[in-house]
Amino acid sequence: MAVVLFWICLGIVVYTFAGYGVLLRIIIAIKRLFKGRTQTPQPPSADADWPEVTLLICAYNEQEEVECKMRNCQSLLYPEGRLHIVWCTDGSDDRTVELLSDYPDVTVLHQPERKGKTAALNRAMEHIDTPIVVFTDANTQLNPEAIREIVVAFQDASVGCVAGEKRIAVRTTDGAAAGGEGAYWKYESTLKRWDSELYSTMGAAGELFAVRRELFVPMDLNMLLDDFVMSMLIVKRGYRIAYVPTAYAMETGSANLVEEQKRKRRIAAGGLQSIWVLRSLMNPLRFPIVSFQLVSHRVLRWSITPFALLALVPLNVWMVMDHAGAVYTAAWVFQCLFYLLASIGFTQAAQGQKSRLTYLPMYFLFMNLNVFAGIRYLMRKHRGTGAWEKAKRAR
Secondary structure, three states: OOOHHHHHHHHHHHHHHHHHHHHHHHHHHHHHHHOOOOOOOOOOOOOOOOOOEEEEEEEEOOOOHHHHHHHHOOOOOOOOOOEEEEEEEEEOOOHHHHHHHOOOOEEEEOOOOOOOOOOOHHHHHHHOOOOEEEOOOOOOOOOOOOHHHHHOOOOOOOOEEEEEEEEEEOOOOOOOOHHHHHHHHHHHHHHHHHHHHHHOOOOOOOOOEEEEHHHHOOOOOOOOOHHHHHHHHHHHOOEEEEEEEEEEEEEEEOOOOHHHHHHHHHHHHHHHHHHHOOOHHHOOOOOHHHHHHHHHHHHHHOOHHHHHHHHHHHHHHHHHHHHHHHHHHHHHHHHHHHHHHHHHHHHHHHOOOOOOOOOOHHHHHHHHHHHHHHHHHHHOOOOOOOOOOOOEOOO
16 A cells, blocks of 8 residues: 555656646647647737737835836837826835826826735726736836737637746846746746647736736635636636747746745645635536646645655655665655755755755755645635735845
8 A cells, every 4th residue: 555655646746747747748749740830819910900908016015116117117019008007006105106106197096005915906907998907016027028919919819818927037146045936937937838839828927917808807805816816717718828928027036935935835825725716627527628737737736746745755764664675765765865955955045055956956845845834824814815925036
């Protein structure tokens, strides 16, 4: 029984973090063989044909980001008069609203009472009537062509949501948290691109995504991952999420592991919460492709896989003590080496140092451990809260 459990747990871990990507790549290669590559939609030919778009920025105490973000907004390439900028500030008690008053073309929706990001998003959408709404964060920088690239993707009538690419600007002076986050998002972006080519990307990230206004429904105020759930509910209605890497949001990594843990813990808790909310999408009889993608890409890493990874340690010890064979001894040596490198990585991160040899295993372990922290967070918060839990970024 221990041998069977060991191989089941190992299979789950390998499939979640490597096997799904390999399988996805094979399926896409077969699809291309029979159907060719997916055709890119063509942009509107005249400026007047480009739809009006609202760029929505929900913010809480972002006075340090206002000037930089507005410079970025003004650099976006889109036909004049067809891009509207809206800031929805939720309980901000710093100079955010005051600084935004210097930009007369910007609509500011301020509410003194702090109710959380999801409440701010719902409130803002009541004032928006453009056919496309683009969501972004105050601390991210969009490439000049981002809005255009997103709108072009919506030329496909089957697309109800567009996910841009999140990029982490990792500098040589940044710590292990930023390095690990940057490596993770490169891997994640590849999976998103392949998911999109197979059928649909599995969820959008709040740094940059867009929806058709007509498909938006107000979100539960306790939703922790409002961006992910909002986008997947659009998939449930029969539309796809298109992944557009040519529209990207750049931001720096977390300042340190303590700040990164705030993000990971909340994301893990939100992931568990979303599994229940989106449980109908995991029915293979109703959603055969989506259920395969959602379980493989999201559900396993937020639920079963961290437990399988943890179980491999005692199971492997049992195999070695039972003299089960050289394969299990080699597996134990590998596990010991992996956890040794991860431990060194944690020590280096605490000292503000990093090494590629250690920060990758460290971040992998850190990411999985935070699933357990997310479970505690969700239990303590019951259903959760939509209020901001900002993580400081490297500067």
